[in-house]
Amino acid sequence: MSINQLVYISQAVRKMSAADLLAIQRVAKENNAPIDVTGSLFYNGGWFLQVLEGPLATIDALYRKIEKDPRHKNSRVLYKQPATFRTFTRWSMNMTNLEDRQADKYEQLVEVIDAARSDRKIGQASPAVTLLNIFKS
Numbered sequence: 828m829s830i831n832q833l834v835y836i837s838q839a840v841r842k843m844s845a846a847d848l849l850a851i852q853r854v855a856k857e858n859n860a861p862i863d864v865t866g867s868l869f870y871n872g873g874w875f876l877q878v879l880e881g882p883l884a885t886i887d888a889l890y891r892k893i894e895k896d897p898r899h900k901n902s903r904v905l906y907k908q909p910a911t912f913r914t915f916t917r918w919s920m921n922m923t924n925l926e927d928r929q930a931d932k933y934e935q936l937v938e939v940i941d942a943a944r945s946d947r948k949i950g951q952a953s954p955a956v957t958l959l960n961i962f963k964s
């Protein structure tokens with residue numbers, strides 16, 4: 828089955844605690860595993876950035892559900908493309924809370940969210956492409 832990747836950015840409606848984020852991740856993992864969706868969710872400074880990977884119709888339907896979630900607003904798709912491989916093979920939904928500053932690749936990820944929210948490129952590349960490249964290999 829061919830895989831597509833969708834990346835969006837959105838604004839949290841309030842400051843998310845670690846517990847809030849874990850609650851989102853728990854449900855996401857439960858729901859995504861059986862529908863063959865993998866991906867990663869990043870949070871920093873009131874912004875969510877999420878990668879969804881899976882069959883096109885599945886990620887389209889999932890995105891339509893997620894964007895209606897009252898915990899965030901102003902969701903904007905940055906990237907939607909077919910992919911040869913999944914980038915987050917091991918995760919039905921990974922979660923990186925950049926607020927705790929412990930994250931691997933912290934500086935690069937903060938830069939990606941910053942560029943995405945202000946609609947800026949990173950060098951020649953779009954923030955979504957930069958994000959996917961960070962986790963390739």
Ligand SMILES: Cc1cc2nc3c(=O)[nH]c(=O)nc-3n(C[C@H](O)[C@H](O)[C@H](O)COP(=O)(O)O)c2cc1C
Nearest residue numbers: 851854855858859868875877892893896898899920
């Ligand atoms: C930023 C954010 C990311 C989310 N990501 C997912 C996801 O990857 N998969 C998912 O099923 N729900 C995700 N959710 C939760 C959905 O919006 C929704 O609350 C949930 O899917 C409902 O689950 P239920 O149908 O089992 O009650 C996310 C919510 C937010 C705020």
